[in-house]
């Protein structure tokens with residue numbers, strides 16, 4: 084795979100291969116393996132991280148994944164504020180220049196939907212790979228890969244599961260990429276729970292209809308207990324404050340959201356014993372801290388799996404087959 088732009092690129096066979104390699108990497112770490120164990124597979128490859136939006140996990144886990152594999156990295160610190168974009172440079176000019184420095188891969192996060200695709204068109208001219216680390220309200224494919232891996236790792240399999248996604252589904256990109264990936268597996272049931280103003284995009288619902296994936300859209304907070312009790316995976320997301328243009332609507336929505344669409348100990352009581360609670364993080368207030376010690380709270384394990392999945396993605400791109 085030259086680029087990773089959208090989650091639909093992966094079919095189930097490619098996912099299985101990636102996840103089996105992720106299992107292998109995780110087990111080497113668990114057995115006390117260190118950087119030496121992985122060295123050689125991607126040695127001599129160079130990664131540039133270009134982030135025009137804030138990031139902690141995605142950026143650091145990609146950087147660490149590269150280092151564990153013996154790659155080198157160069158990173159712009161908060162390109163949105165400190166790069167030449169502030170002076171008015173376009174993404175395509177930046178891409179031309181960055182690709183001319185002979186990296187092997189550019190990991191890009193940008194504010195605009197579709198920018199990873201645009202960047203890939205330029206990168207192709209230089210033989211450079213692009214990994215989309217989040218493009219506006221578009222997609223975040225590597226997050227979805229680690230999300231699906233988490234379900235597989237924690238629950239044993241993906242097919243046949245009921246996945247409840249809650250939160251700001253209109254503006255979050257992780258739930259979009261995740262829906263595309265889950266639609267590849269048989270007998271899935273997806274449930275989208277959000278305030279009416281923040282419902283999942285019609286394009287995703289249309290995709291699910293086309294692929295005959297049963298789904299439910301629910302906006303009434305009163306039915307949350309019932310939804311929780313019927314789900315294997317509860318995938319919660321934060322209110323995407325930065326994607327709302329007027330502060331006034333944002334504040335109003337944020338308040339309703341915090342009041343009616345949050346998970347705390349009371350909500351956990353409705354969840355199945357063998358279910359998991361996931362979140363791409365950062366969490367703001369939509370999952371209370373009291374929930375962290377519940378074994379079903381999988382979000383920190385999920386973030387850790389992100390390192391292993393990203394190592395597997397890089398090995399798939401560059402490593403020995």
Ligand code: NCD
Nearest residue numbers: 140141217223321363364365
């Ligand atoms: C997510 C993102 O950037 O879309 N964060 C992440 O990469 N784990 C989720 C979010 O910001 O809400």
